[in-house]
Amino acid sequence: MxxxxxWVIVSLVGAGCxxxxxxxxxxxxxxxxxxxxxxxxxxxxxxxxxxxxxxxxxxxxxxxxxxxxxxxxxxxxxxxxxxxxxxxxxxxxxxxxxxxxxxxxxxxxxxxxxxxxxxxxxxxxxxxxxxxxxxxxxxxxxxxxxxxxxxxxxxxxxxxxxxxxxxxxxxxxxxxxxxFGDKPKYVAKSETRMETAPVVAAKVDCSKLDADADGVNDCLDKCPGTIKGAMVDAKGCAVRLILRGQHFEYDSAELSLNAKELLDAVARDLIAFPQKNEIEVQGHASSEGTDSYNMRLSQRRAHSVVEYLKMKGVSNKLSAKGYGETQPIADNATEAGKSENRRVELIWIEE
The missing domain is CATH 2.40.160.20 (Porin)
Incomplete structure (x- = not known):
């Protein structure tokens, strides 16, 4: 006995390696x-x-x-x-x-x-x-x-x-x-953007200005300082941001250096120009591998992004959800399409 x-213990240890x-x-x-x-x-x-x-x-x-x-x-x-x-x-x-x-x-x-x-x-x-x-x-x-x-x-x-x-x-x-001692705490440094108003003699027409280049003029923009690359609604508030490129190590949920640099910029914007909405971080995968494996991997990757943003001081309520290969945005029959489908999206939940 x-x-x-x-043997059970040895098997468990082997599986862990x-x-x-x-x-x-x-x-x-x-x-x-x-x-x-x-x-x-x-x-x-x-x-x-x-x-x-x-x-x-x-x-x-x-x-x-x-x-x-x-x-x-x-x-x-x-x-x-x-x-x-x-x-x-x-x-x-x-x-x-x-x-x-x-x-x-x-x-x-x-x-x-x-x-x-x-x-x-x-x-x-x-x-x-x-x-x-x-x-x-x-x-x-x-x-x-x-x-x-x-x-x-x-x-x-x-x-x-x-x-x-x-x-x-x-x-x-x-x-x-x-x-022993206190657990290390990381306090994200928020960057205060100083906007210098142009010195003009005449009144500026805000309907012709778009300071954050989000496609919504400054008269209607209720969310100045939109994250670069984010999709916005009619009020200029972010509703969706797709993180493209090589963000994770192969077959892993470990964030790459490129991903951390991108998320650092996202965190700075969320801290400097906070929106109170909950953000769902969605993980998506290409069709390579089995459905169940891709679902688990996409969930872990979404969780990695959530934990990194929290570590950087983002105060929004963040949730992670993996969608696996169920929501492709490109053709999985090509390598370019598979690369497009391997992505993480930030979705702002309407209050």
Whole structure:
């Protein structure tokens, strides 16, 4: 039964290592943290021991949007035919987060050492761990974290247990993560546009002026400062903006440098000339790939744009929705048409 559980864990870890589309860009949180935890140990049959409990503490650092590095120490104990057993050791862990959000799943691998005592027999050996888990962000200074791990232990001929020096266990860990310091905050810099009125002796006819070049004269324009390239209504207010070009890494939701520069300009305009409307960010795909895959990919890409605009300080209510390949605007039979259909649109919802 334990071997079956271990194969399930190994399979999950292997699946986690497959290339996955990266989720939304997040704040660059690189704080140090401390992580106390409690453990349940499901011992392998080679120990001839009962299940047990333990605990420990880790100290780590958030490296970037995907990786944490952590040093952990632990103690675990349980009974058995040749016990009691006492395990004390530590590992150096590397955690890979598939994406960072309130709920953040991850895969973890670790290597280290452990002192094992079975009754009066003790020996130091090597351990390797692999597993999957998730964290839940309660607030900026507290996360709840849990993972399940397969552990391989080799006691290097210490003969703690007669007949074998290799052991296979499963651990389930539950604890908290307490980051040090404040979570980094990004405040978008709004640019105040200074419009210099021409000095004229005669009164200017506003019906002949269009300061933001949106096609609506300044007499009728209720939304000055329209985002460049946006479609507007009769009042000059933005209703639709199509982001064209190479905005994402191939087969991924990770924003390209070109996309971030474009979204920076969009964010500056939304902050400098705010409209209170809700904005739906729509992701669209070409016909390459299956319908279900394109739907999921377009949803992740729309979510990436929403999170990036929020990070830049946009205060509009933003929602993300993927449409996959259901709303083409060009012919998918040509490469040019497919390129047109791979797009993200911002739709202003009428109040």
């Amino acid at each position: 334990l071997k079956q559980k271990q 497959l290339p996955l589309a990266q989720a939304a860009d997040r704040l660059d949180d690189n704080r140090w943290y401390v992580a106390p935890f409690a453990s349940f140990v499901n011992t392998g049959g080679d120990r001839r021991a009962a299940d047990g409990w333990g605990g420990g503490v880790g100290v780590g650092k958030m490296i970037d949007e995907h990786f944490n590095a952590e040093l952990r120490g632990f103690y675990q104990g349980f009974g058995g035919d040749n016990g009691p057993w006492d395990l004390a050791g530590g590992t150096a862990d590397l955690q890979y987060y598939f994406f960072r959000d309130t709920f953040s799943p991850y895969a973890v691998v670790g290597v280290g050492g452990m002192n094992t005592c079975a009754s009066a027999n003790c020996g130091v050996g090597l351990i390797g761990e692999a597993g999957v888990g998730a964290s839940y962000e309660v607030n900026d200074h507290l996360l709840i974290r849990s993972d399940v791990r397969y552990r391989y232990n080799n006691n290097l001929n210490a003969h703690v247990q007669a007949g074998t020096d290799e052991f296979h266990d499963m651990t389930v860990n539950l604890g908290v993560v307490i980051p």
